[in-house]
Amino acid sequence: MSVRETDAATVRLSLRVTALCWLLVLLDGLDLFVYGATLPGVLADKGFGLTAVTGGTIGSLTTFGMMLGALSAGILTDRIGRRKIIITGVVVFSLAAAACAAAPTPSWFGAARFVAGVGLGGLLPSAIAMVMEYAPAWRKNLAVTTVMTAHQAGGALAGALGMTLVGSLGWRSVYWLGALLLVPVLPAIVFLLPESLTFLLAKGKTDRARAIADRHRVALEAFAPEPAEDRRGxxxxxxxxxxxxxxxxxxxxxxxxxxxxxxxxxxxxxxxxxxxxxxxxxxxxxxxxxxxxxxxxxxxxxxxxxxxxxxxxxxxxxxxxxxxxxxxxxxxxxxxxxxxxxxxxxxxxxxxxxxxxxxxxxxxxxxxxxxxxxxxxxxxxxxxxxxxxxxxxxxxxxxxxxxxxxxxxxxxxxxxxxxxxxxxxxxxx
The missing domain is CATH 1.20.1250.20 (MFS general substrate transporter like domains)
Incomplete structure (x- = not known):
């Protein structure tokens, strides 16, 4: 392949990774902001019994879960890889959405939102690292900010679903929809999202990195990890x-x-x-x-x-x-x-x-x-x-x-x- 063809293949691979991570961050934002969008409907559900005080506590639990997820996933993804943590995060917060939809009590609902927070917090740093490591040097920052627009779009989507579905189908329908999105998204991520080549090279997994590079017809050298004075990870x-x-x-x-x-x-x-x-x-x-x-x-x-x-x-x-x-x-x-x-x-x-x-x-x-x-x-x-x-x-x-x-x-x-x-x-x- 010529240098021009290799560069074009690198850009295409970067765009694929950015697009997939944009979709995942959209779901992250949707699942994060859906709580506020559905909270009025949950509070109005007298049979469920959620109070305003408990609702505020559940919101804090979600944020606390996100903090734990970000702290732990950041370390794990530097050990076991970006892709595994990204997939795990999506699965965790999607299954937690199903648990919210099926919650029989506010306590169950709060526990599910905490678990969702762990998944939400873990996905974001891994996705940002993945996007930066696949983006060409001249567009790394644009790639990160483009992916983060998905968070705002997810918030807007959560508001739209809250306005259109809660009144007609009930608040549980929004969480069921969030969980069902895992069905088409998970196979797409498993088959289309590669592991970070930079991560694999930094861990000495050159053979696996070369197999991915050959499959996508990119130059492996373009993803070499940066030299550092102190290699402590x-x-x-x-x-x-x-x-x-x-x-x-x-x-x-x-x-x-x-x-x-x-x-x-x-x-x-x-x-x-x-x-x-x-x-x-x-x-x-x-x-x-x-x-x-x-x-x-x-x-x-x-x-x-x-x-x-x-x-x-x-x-x-x-x-x-x-x-x-x-x-x-x-x-x-x-x-x-x-x-x-x-x-x-x-x-x-x-x-x-x-x-x-x-x-x-x-x-x-x-x-x-x-x-x-x-x-x-x-x-x-x-x-x-x-x-x-x-x-x-x-x-x-x-x-x-x-x-x-x-x-x-x-x-x-x-x-x-x-x-x-x-x-x-x-x-x-």
Whole structure:
């Protein structure tokens, strides 16, 4: 094969892996956000007996499960492979959806949502690592941000299913649908998604890697793992002298990023109502900010491939702080929609760019662990953000809520700005 044919085959394989992982992250987002979309219907089901307090506890259990899933899967995927963890994650949260649909009691339902969280949290870092390791150097960041648009699309799909199915078929129908999607998706993933060639080479499994490369007619050398000064993998690889400060800084930045994502997504309509907007406008802001998130990720990915994920993440966090702070000012409605859209474009992309930056700072044998732990530790922010917003709103301090979230944006920008440029891993051209 000519060099041009080999390069074309590499791009095709990257697009296949990205498309498959996009589908899986869509299901991840659907299963994550379906709880909020169906919760009103579950609470209205008097025969089931779920209370608002228990409903809040179950939501926290899901987040806690995601944290455990991200932390454990990140380590495991650097030991046994990306593909196995991805497939396991899909199976776990799909079967958990079936358990939710069949749940006879709130306790059963809560346990199933916890298990779903473990599967959801485990899939994401493995999928991001897989996508980055198959993407050409000049499009790694765009590949990551493209895959993460699926999370927002999954949230939108969950809302649409909640609106169309819960009233007519009941809340259980949405969970049954989520479980049934495993039937066509699992065979497609098993037969079409290859193991990461970079992972196989890093583990010395050259024969298996060459068989996959020959099957897809790609040059195996293009997937060689990056040289590193210290080859310690797993969790120890996050605390080598060269990267231990970087690890802590990324953890804090991820905490700030997910605090923003979950805090703003949870309380934006309520805070906007407290700032003088009517109910219809306040709810529509949530749709607009998520649409902005989808558009922003595609823009951020292209900019990150040109200038690097780290500087774009710093800029995006700072702009998020400005946008959230500006929402505390009652502006004309049309201008407010513009500010909300732009804030969404910056807010969701900022957190995604942390994942992209992490992938560029760690070698292949600890990359998924780094992604899993930055996602897992960040989940503490996902818990703290909604709680903080709730405390401020309950105290009649909606304006202070905007200020608190703006400070979180500045914290994220500060932490990423302190991260040193990567020296262990070759940078994209």
């Amino acid at each position: 797993g969790l120890r690889g996050l605390f080598t002298p060269a990267v231990r400060l970087t690890t802590v800084l990324f953890w804090i930045a991820s905490f700030a990023g997910l605090l923003l994502v979950y805090g703003v997504n949870t309380w934006l309509p309520t805070m906007m109502r407290g700032n003088g907007y009517n109910l219809g406008s306040a709810i529509s802001f949530l749709l607009v900010i998520n649409l902005g998130g989808i558009a922003g990720m595609l823009v951020a990915g292209r900019l990150a491939d040109r200038f690097g994920a780290r500087p774009v993440a710093i800029t995006w966090f700072a702009l998020t702080a400005g946008g959230v702070g500006l929402l505390a000012v009652h502006l004309p409605l049309a201008l407010t929609y513009v500010v909300v859209f732009l804030t969404g474009a910056w807010l969701f992309s900022a957190q995604t760019l942390i994942y992209a930056a992490v992938g560029a700072h760690y070698p292949a044998d600890s990359r998924a662990t780094a992604l899993g732990w930055v996602s897992g530790v960040g989940r503490l922010g996902a818990v703290f953000g909604p709680w903080l917003g709730g405390v401020l709103v309950a105290s009649g301090l909606s304006t202070m809520g905007f200020l608190a979230f703006a400070i979180a944006g500045l914290l994220g920008a500060a932490m990423v700005s302190l991260v040193r440029r990567p020296t262990l891993v070759a940078q994209p051209a």
